[in-house]
Amino acid sequence: MxxxxxxxxxxxxxxxxxxxxxxxxxxxxxxxxxxxxxxxxxxxxxxxxxxxxxxxxxxxxxxxxxxxxxxxxxxxxxxxxxxxxNKSSLAYLIYTSGSTGNPKGVMIEHQNTVAMLHWAKQAYSDSELEKVLASTSLNFDLSIYELFLPLCFGYQSVIVKNAMALMDLELDVSMINTVPSAMKALLEVDAISKHVRVINLAGEPLAAQQVNNILDTLPGVDVCNLYGPSEDTTYSTYARFSTQLTTVPDIGKLISNSQGYILGRDKELLPIGAVGELYLGGAGVARGYLNRSDLTAECFIKNPYFSENGINNSSRLYRTGDLVRYREDGRIEFIGRIDDQVKIRGFRIELGEIEHRFNSLDSIVTSKVVALSHADGNQYLVVYLQPYLTRETHWDEERQQSWLAEVKTAIRAVLPSYMVPSQFVIMAEWPLTPNGKIDKKALPEPNGQLVNQEYVALKTETEHALALIWSSLLELEITHISATANFFELGGHSLYLIKLSASIKLTFEIELTLREIYDAAELTILSQVIDSKKAQSYLKAKKANESIITSGTL
Missing domain, CATH: 3.40.50.980 (Rossmann fold)
Structure with missing residues (x-):
């Protein structure tokens, strides 16, 4: 690779x-x-x-x-x-979620990447850059940082399939780059190496409690909060924390060779404390979107404050769509989005793209996709669907489940797994606002009845115990968890594998690797794996005990 x-x-x-x-x-x-x-x-x-x-x-x-x-x-x-x-040559294309139904390719030039890498070389020490964990898919721009930063400057890039590999492997790494939700899961099972010097977190809002927890758990490790869209080459701002926080972590200040403007609706400069949209300029701004001149013109605009001879030497700005404000100390605080874009486990997702795919299906009148949060703060996607019904449609429970299964199969054929909603809710009619739009706040809570096979009752003690774990972890009613249910189809993902592994260890007193759990995602099959592992553990303990009795020693 x-x-x-x-x-x-x-x-x-x-x-x-x-x-x-x-x-x-x-x-x-x-x-x-x-x-x-x-x-x-x-x-x-x-x-x-x-x-x-x-x-x-x-x-x-x-x-x-x-x-x-x-x-x-x-x-x-x-x-x-x-x-x-040369410096203006195209280096790579990164495709991001697009609100029109298709992903859009961000064109990054060599000079964009070189500027970001030189900033990083100055921002981190040699000991921090010595061995960088490379755990991000090439489809996401953090991989540029993880691969090119160490290899361009003579350090090591330690390549693994994903950050969850830290669970099963004792890796000597000095720097970890991941999303806050993944780091939270890794800390819960003590999977961070003692060799780590700095942890970079990006892609999701960062809480002060998590920063403080890392600083408490890993003495001598700094935490960096990084922010940046793909259109500005991975990172745009940077904040480093080495002491306890009492306020929401800011996203810091602009990295070198970058510029930023917080502007109002008429692109006027806003004062300290006022919330506005962040516009980015400088060496990291991408060439634009491939084959999308209209969108490029909309998102990459002329800098209204450009000066040929002044310090504002960035002629183009990228509209981030992010709401921010300056704090009194000049650092930037992230507030939220101005549109329907969300980030879940670091994945940048346009809810409009998912809705477009659902609305393209003949059997659906319209759809609405929302991001909700579990009790632990992790977000997940829910889709509300209004099916196209005729007088001939026999819409009983069996037909609903059959239809939902068909819809999910169709969606999986066109969307990557991280964009497929975890829960599906059928709507006979929509709650509307006074002006006739769908009222998101009035949408019903998902009841956990997911796209599933016919319900099969739990039988063994292990199946019941495992279903209780799934119920607690995924916040589902246990009565909605079939013996044939698939962990990932119920909304589970790689981060929850860590928690599932820890719960299995606590409940059944055995250890399963993440790979063993991943390969046995169906509840019945995973129950059989647990029973088999328990039997092996029992026989091993019995054999060891017999050996002690025979030898007469302790």
Whole structure:
């Protein structure tokens, strides 16, 4: 993977990450939208993903001595002159959620990334950058920081599948970059290495209690709160905390080579304390959106305060859509969004894109997607659906469940898993505001009756105990949890795997790896795994006890 990315950049190309776990329809859109001529892949991936008409190069076969594909290429490094790369050349495309129904590709140039990396090299010490955990999917721009920062300046990039790997692996890392919800889960099971020097948190609002908890639990570790959209190359502001907080953590000040303006509705400059929209300028501002000149013109605007000879030398600004304000000390406080964009577990999601996909289905009149919060503060998506009914429709409980299953199957075919709502609610009619719009505040609470198979009663003691854990963790009525229920279809995700693992250990006095739980996501199957592990543990203890009795020693 890493060699492939560096090869693309060295050759003068720009790379576009494609997640093989994305639905085929979404991958097809990305390949077509980016007009990909070459795709780097590996056998086990290419066999299960349709890559269109692009030329495919198998990375795992490149160094096969029997391969003749590379024999006519020079073994010497390609010079920058030969590659034609300059600071304005395109480096990569990052696709983000789009409100129109399709993701939009953010075009990042070399100079954008270089500016961010040089800031980071100055902001962190050598000991903090020594070994950087690389746990973020290439589809998200934090991966740029985790890979290129250490490798460009002579440090190590420690690559794992995701941050949850810290649960099962004792990794010597000095820096961790993740979202607050993931860090909370990792701290709960004491999964942070003693070698860590700094923890970077981004992608979600950060609470003072969490910062203080990290500082208490991990003495000598600093916590950094970072903020930035993909359109401004990963990070735009930076705040570092090493002492206890008594107020909501701010997002700090702008990083070097960046500019920011807090503006009102008429793009007027706002004073300290006034809430306005944040506009970003400087070296990190992207080229724009691929094939979306209309959206680029709307979001990347001329700087009304640009001065040829002054310090305001950024001619373009990016409208973030984020509401912020300056504190008295000049630091920036994040307030919220001005639209329907949300961030869940660090994923940037346009609720409008999800609604567009649901509304495109023939059997749905309209839909409304909202983000709700569990008791622990973690957010999840709920979709309210108004089905298209005719007089011939027999709308009993069985038909509802069958219809919901069909809808979810259709949605999974076009949206990545993190954008598929956890709960589905059928609406016969909508609660409306006085002006005729859907009243979000009046929508009913989801009752936990999710898209599921026919309910199968719990049988064994282990199944009942496990269902109680799921009920508490996912905030569902236990009567809605079938023996055939799937943990992830009920709203579970990677962060909850950690909590589930800890609860299983406490309840059943055994330890299961995250992989074992992930592979046995159905309640009945996971119950069987637990019973098997308990039996193994019992036999092992019995054998050890017999050995002690035989030897006559303690």
């Amino acid at each position: 890493v060699i492939g990315i560096w090869g693309i950049l060295k050759a003068g190309g720009a790379y576009v990450p494609l997640d093989p776990d994305y639905p085929q329809a979404r991958l097809a859109f990305l390949i077509d939208d980016a007009s990909l001529s070459v795709v780097l892949s590996q056998n086990e991936v290419a066999e299960r993903v349709e890559l269109g008409g692009a030329s495919i190069i198998m990375l795992n076969k490149l160094f096969d001595e029997s391969s003749s594909k590379l024999s006519h290429y020079s073994k010497c490094n390609v010079s920058r002159t030969d590659s034609g790369v």
